[in-house]
Amino acid sequence: MKHFTPVAAALAAFAAITSCNEFSSGKAPGELRWRFADEVLLQRTKTAENMPDTDTFLIEITDASGRVLYKGAYRDSPESLSVDPGSYTVSAKSDDFNAPEFDKPIYGDEKTVVVKSGESVSAVLDCSMTNAGVCLKIDPEFLDAYPEGVLFLKSTDGRLMYSYSERRTAYFNPGTVSLVMTVNSGPEQTLLTRTLAARDLLTLHISVPAAGAGGNGKISIEVDTVKNHIYENFVIGESSEAGKDKNSAIGVAQAKTLGESADVWIHGYIVGGDLTSAGKSVGTGPTFSKDTHLAIAARTSVTEKASCIAVELKSGRIRDGLNLVANPSFVGRHLYIKGDLVSAYFGTTGLKNVEEFELN
Numbered sequence: 502m503k504h505f506t507p508v509a510a511a512l513a514a515f516a517a518i519t520s521c522n523e524f525s526s527g528k529a530p531g532e533l534r535w536r537f538a539d540e541v542l543l544q545r546t547k548t549a550e551n552m553p554d555t556d557t558f559l560i561e562i563t564d565a566s567g568r569v570l571y572k573g574a575y576r577d578s579p580e581s582l583s584v585d586p587g588s589y590t591v592s593a594k595s596d597d598f599n600a601p602e603f604d605k606p607i608y609g610d611e612k613t614v615v616v617k618s619g620e621s622v623s624a625v626l627d628c629s630m631t632n633a634g635v636c637l638k639i640d641p642e643f644l645d646a647y648p649e650g651v652l653f654l655k656s657t658d659g660r661l662m663y664s665y666s667e668r669r670t671a672y673f674n675p676g677t678v679s680l681v682m683t684v685n686s687g688p689e690q691t692l693l694t695r696t697l698a699a700r701d702l703l704t705l706h707i708s709v710p711a712a713g714a715g716g717n718g719k720i721s722i723e724v725d726t727v728k729n730h731i732y733e734n735f736v737i738g739e740s741s742e743a744g745k746d747k748n749s750a751i752g753v754a755q756a757k758t759l760g761e762s763a764d765v766w767i768h769g770y771i772v773g774g775d776l777t778s779a780g781k782s783v784g785t786g787p788t789f790s791k792d793t794h795l796a797i798a799a800r801t802s803v804t805e806k807a808s809c810i811a812v813e814l815k816s817g818r819i820r821d822g823l824n825l826v827a828n829p830s831f832v833g834r835h836l837y838i839k840g841d842l843v844s845a846y847f848g849t850t851g852l853k854n855v856e857e858f859e860l861n
Contacts (some may be wrong), residue, residue, distance in 0.1 A: 531616035534581045534623040535560065535591045536754065536799075553595040553608065555628065556770075556800065556835075561592050576770065576800045580808065581621070588615050591624035598632055600659040603669040607632045633697035634670040635678055637663050640708035643720070647709075649685045654678060675699045680722070693722050747837050747859060753799045753810050757850045762842040767852065769797035771834050772809060774825045776847040781806055786832055792824035794847065801833050811846045812838060813853040823858060835861040 537555050556576040563569050565588045571578055575593065594609035609631050612624040635654055643650075644665050652663040656673045660681075663671065679694040695703060706723045744751045744759075750766040751759075759765070774795040775784030783796045783804050796809040803809060814820040825831060840855040 528586050528618040530583045531586055531618055532581050532621035533562070533584050533589055533591075533614070533616050534621060535562070535578070535612075535626065536623060537575075537593070537626050537628060555593075555595075558593045558595055558609065559597070563590050564588070577802060578800060579802045580800075580805060584616055586616055586618045588613060589624075591626065593626045593628075594631065598672070598674065601654065601656060601661045601671060601673050603661065603667075603671055605632075605672050606630050606634065606670075607672070630700045632672045632674055633678070633699060633701040634672050634703070635680075635697070636670045636702070636704045637667070637680075638704060638706045639665050640706070642709045643707050645709075647682070647684060651683050652707075653681050653683075653689075655681060670702070673697065675701075678703075680705065682720075692720060747839075747857075750837050753797060753808075756810060756842060756852075759842055761844060764839065764856075765842050765852075766837060766839045767797075767810065767842075768835065768837045769799055769810065770801045770803075771825075771831050771836055772796050772798045772801060772803050773832055776806060776811055778848050780848075783809060786825065786829050789825040789829055792820060792826040795823060795825055795831075797836055797838075806847070806849050809849055810842075811849050811851045812840070812855065813846065813851060815853075815855065819855045819858065823860070831860065837861070 556574070558575045560571060560573060560575050560578050561569060562571040562582065564584070570582055570584070570589075590611060590613045592609065592611040595607050596605070598605060598607045607630065608628045610626040610628060612626060614622045614624045616622045637652065637654075639652075652665075653660045654663055654671050654673070655661070656676055656678045658674055661671045675698050677694060677696050680692045681689045682692055683689055692707075693705070697703060703724065708721050708723075709719070710721055743749050744756075744762075744765040744767065747766050750768040753767065753769040756765065756767045773783040773785040774789050775791050776794060776796060783806055785804060792814065794814055795812050796806065797812060798809045812823075814823055821827075823831065823836075836858060837860075838852065838855055838858040840852040843851045843853055845851065846853065
C-alpha cells in the first residue's frame, strides 16, 4: 500500500485545485515560487531575542480574489505552484500575534508578484520584526514611593501588568501604547503614551527623584536612548562565525553560494537519495538502493536536485548512522552536519568528508 506523507497529501490537494481550475484564463500557466532572502534563517545577533527558525514560519499564498492556494509551514510547502497568469500575494510570519504578550517578537514579510504566462516568478521574502516592544526599567525610589502601585502597558488589543520585578520585554502590534498606573486599586492614571511603529523597541526608565535632591518628588519617565533602537532585517551571512559550529550552522541555500569551503556546519531536511549525475530529481523512496549519499534541502517538499546539497556518506560511523537504505524513515528529518563544501557532486553542490552530524 502506498504511503502518503502530509507533504504528499498537500501536493495532491494542490493538483486537485489546479485540475479544477483548468487554467480558466485560457493562457499557458506560469510558475510561482517563494523563498527567504538569502534563505534567511534568522541568525541570532546581539539585538535579536528569541529568533525563530524560518522553517516553521507560517506561509499563506493567495490569488487576486483572495482565494488561498497554500497555508501552512514553510518547511512543508511545495517548491512551486503552477498557476494562472495573474497577481499573487505571498506572506510569511513567525507566529500568530493578536494581543500583547511578553517576549514574543514577530517576524515576517509580504510580497505581491505578477506571474506571466509561461514564466517562473519568485517571491523573495525578507525577515523584519512586524510588532514593537516596550521594556520598563524601574528604579528602587519608585518602589519606595509607590509600594502599592501597579503598572500596566496597554493598547487597543489588550494590556499587560508590568510588575516591579518584571524584566521581560512586552510586545504590541504597531500603534498607540500607554503606560498606566493604579494605586490601591484606584482609578487608572496615564503616565505616558507613545505611538510605536513596527521594529521599534522602547526602553523607559521610571523613577521618582526626591524633592530634596533637586527633584520635585513626581514620577519621572525617560526614554533610554542607548537601549532604544530599531530592529533591522536579519540576513544570514552577516557574521563571520556562521557555519563554525552547530549553533551557527547555515542553511542550504546560503551554503550553495559559498563555493569550496572546509569544515562547515550546515543544516537542512533530508529529502531523499539515489542521485545520479544526469538526473534532475531526487529519489524519495520509500526504499533506497544506494547507501553512499543522501540529499538535504531547505524544506521537506523539495525534489529538484538543483535545490539540494548532495551529502557524501563515507564508510564507517557516518554511513552506518545516516544511510537511507537502512534508515528510509530518516526522510523528512532535520539534520545538522559538518563537512567540506564542494562545487560539484552528483551535478549539484556537495558536502564531503563529513566528520560530525546531529539528527533531529
